[in-house]
Amino acid sequence: MPLLQLFNLRKDFGGLRAVDDVSLEVATGAIVGLIGPNGSGKSTLLNLIAGSAERTAGRIIFDGDEISGLSADQVFQRGIARGYQDPSLYLKMTTLDNALLPVKSQRGEHPWYAPWRRFWQKQEAENARAAAGVLEQVQLLGHYDSLASDLSGGQMKLLEMGRSLMGSPKLLLLDEPTAGVAPNLAYEIFEEISRLRQQHGITFLIVEHRLEILFDFVDSVYVMHLGNLLAHGSADDIASNETVREVYFGD
Amino acid sequence: MPSSLLVTSLVNTIQIGSLYALMALGLTLTFSVIKLPNFAHAEYVTAGAYAALIISLAGVLNPLIIIAVAFLVGALTAVVSHLIVFKPLERQNVSLYTLILASFAVGLIIRYILFTIADYFNIFDLRIAIPLQILFRTGSLILTNLFAWVAPTSIVLVILLTLLINRTALGREMRALANNTILARVIGIPVERVKNYTWLLVGGMAGVAGALWGLQSAVSPLMGWAAIISVFAAAILGGLSSFPGTILGAYVVAFSENTIMLFLNFSYGVDLAYKPAIPFIIIIAVLLIRPQGLTQLLKRAGELGR
Numbered sequence: 001m002p003l004l005q006l007f008n009l010r011k012d013f014g015g016l017r018a019v020d021d022v023s024l025e026v027a028t029g030a031i032v033g034l035i036g037p038n039g040s041g042k043s044t045l046l047n048l049i050a051g052s053a054e055r056t057a058g059r060i061i062f063d064g065d066e067i068s069g070l071s072a073d074q075v076f077q078r079g080i081a082r083g084y085q086d087p088s089l090y091l092k093m094t095t096l097d098n099a100l101l102p103v104k105s106q107r108g109e110h111p112w113y114a115p116w117r118r119f120w121q122k123q124e125a126e127n128a129r130a131a132a133g134v135l136e137q138v139q140l141l142g143h144y145d146s147l148a149s150d151l152s153g154g155q156m157k158l159l160e161m162g163r164s165l166m167g168s169p170k171l172l173l174l175d176e177p178t179a180g181v182a183p184n185l186a187y188e189i190f191e192e193i194s195r196l197r198q199q200h201g202i203t204f205l206i207v208e209h210r211l212e213i214l215f216d217f218v219d220s221v222y223v224m225h226l227g228n229l230l231a232h233g234s235a236d237d238i239a240s241n242e243t244v245r246e247v248y249f250g251d
Numbered sequence: 252m253p254s255s256l257l258v259t260s261l262v263n264t265i266q267i268g269s270l271y272a273l274m275a276l277g278l279t280l281t282f283s284v285i286k287l288p289n290f291a292h293a294e295y296v297t298a299g300a301y302a303a304l305i306i307s308l309a310g311v312l313n314p315l316i317i318i319a320v321a322f323l324v325g326a327l328t329a330v331v332s333h334l335i336v337f338k339p340l341e342r343q344n345v346s347l348y349t350l351i352l353a354s355f356a357v358g359l360i361i362r363y364i365l366f367t368i369a370d371y372f373n374i375f376d377l378r379i380a381i382p383l384q385i386l387f388r389t390g391s392l393i394l395t396n397l398f399a400w401v402a403p404t405s406i407v408l409v410i411l412l413t414l415l416i417n418r419t420a421l422g423r424e425m426r427a428l429a430n431n432t433i434l435a436r437v438i439g440i441p442v443e444r445v446k447n448y449t450w451l452l453v454g455g456m457a458g459v460a461g462a463l464w465g466l467q468s469a470v471s472p473l474m475g476w477a478a479i480i481s482v483f484a485a486a487i488l489g490g491l492s493s494f495p496g497t498i499l500g501a502y503v504v505a506f507s508e509n510t511i512m513l514f515l516n517f518s519y520g521v522d523l524a525y526k527p528a529i530p531f532i533i534i535i536a537v538l539l540i541r542p543q544g545l546t547q548l549l550k551r552a553g554e555l556g557r
Contacts, residue, residue, distance in 0.1 A: 052437055073435075073441055076437065076438065077439055077441075081438070088434050093423075093426060097423055100423060101427055101435075101438055101440060102438045103420075108419040109421045109424065109445070111451055114415055114422070115415065120419070167438070167439050
C-alpha cells in the first residue's frame, strides 16, 4: 500500500485554481520527484500535504489514515516533515536548540515538571544525544552552540534536514533542497537523501529544478503544469516525454 | 535631599521594582508568545490579591499558602479568559486592534466581578494582615518581614522564570513561538498546548504579584489597573520582547517613580502628585527615541531569554 495518496486535491486562491484535482501516490520507501515550471502549484501541493494550507476539496491519505483537515503540528506528529526552499530556522537560537524543538512529548514541556530538573534531566540528555547524532550525520556537530544565523546557506539546509529527522518522520517533503547551494554540495545533499532512505527507510517527495541531479536519484517523477498533473513516469520516460519538454523547456 | 530619605526610597525602588518585574515579565511573555498586548493583565494581579486577602481573612496567615492560592487563582483567571475570549477570537483571525479592545473588555469584566465580590463581603482597602515583625532598624530605615517576603519572592520567581525560558523544553518552545508561530506549527511544536501553559504561567505570576502587593499596601479592585501603566512602561523599555530588558526596565521605572521623584520634589519643589505622570513620560520617550527598547544595548539578546 502506498504511504501517501492524494485524491482530487484542489486549492483555490480567490479566483485562481493553484492545484486542480491532483491525484497521486507515493510508495513507501520511494524517492519521488515533483517538477514543473514556476507557478505550476508544486509548493502549494506540499503545503496542502503538510497541513500549512487548507485544501478547497479532495482527500489526503497518509499511512492508511485520512489526514486532510489536520493542523500542521498534528500532521507533523503523524510523521510528515516539510523542508523549505529558504531554510526556515530559528536564527536567534543555537543549532542544538533548533534540532531539539521538534522532539515529541518532552517531559520538560509541562509547567509542573519544568521547574524540577530531575523529572526531565535524563530525557533531555537522551534527546541531546540523539540530536548530537543527527547533527554529526549532517556534519554540524562542531557548530552545536553557534546561532543558526552564523551558519552558511548549505549548512542551514542540512540543519533543516537534521531538524526534520528529530521528529522521526516517515515522509519528508523537500522544496528545492539544492536551491542556492554550490553544485558539488548539491550532489552531496542528494547522496545524503539517498542514505537516509536506506538507513531509516524514510520516503521522500522532492520538488527540484536541477533535473540532471534529481533524475539520478528518483524512482518516479510527477510533472505539474498550471495546477494540473501533466505526466507521471520514470526519470527516463519523463526526460523523453515530448509534452513535458514543451511546457518545461519551451522547445 | 537627606541620605536617610535616599536610602528609604532606594529600598522602595527595590521592592516596587521587583513587583513591577514580576508583572512586566508576564506582559512581555504574553506579547511575544501569544502576540497580545494584554490590558487585562492588570486584573489577574487584582484577582490574585483578592484571593490572597480572602483566605487571609479566613484565617490562613502562612505567606507560602497565601502565595500558592494567589498563583492558582491568577492562573485560573488567565486561562479562562484565554479559553473563553482570546482563543476563539484568534481562530477567527481578527486584527490586533480587536484583540487589544477585547483585552480591555475582559479586564473591565473581571474588575467589576471583583468589585461585586468586594462589595458583597465589604472588603475594600484592606491589607493582607500577616503578623508584622521588625527585622532591622537603623535611624529612619525600618525593614520588616514584609520586605523580606516581597522583594526576595519576586526576585526568586523572576530568576525561576528566566531559567525556565532559557533552560527547559517548555522555554525553548515558547522562544520558538515568540520568533515564528507558523514555523513552530510546521516543525511539530504543540502550539495550542504551549499557549495554554504560557497563559497559566503568566496568570500565576500576576496573581503572586497581587498577593505580594497586598502584603505591603491596601487591596482594592482598582489596584492592578493603577499599576498597569507603570508595568507597560517597564515592558516597553524592554522592547516587549526581552527578559533582561524587561527586568531592567522594571527597576528603571521604579527608580524614576521613587528616588528621582523624591529628588525632584526636594531639589526643585516638584509636587509628588506628578508621580503617575512618570510612566507616561517614559513610554512616550521610549516610543519616540528608542522604539526597540533597551534590548539592543544588551549583548546577544534574542527573542525572550538570554
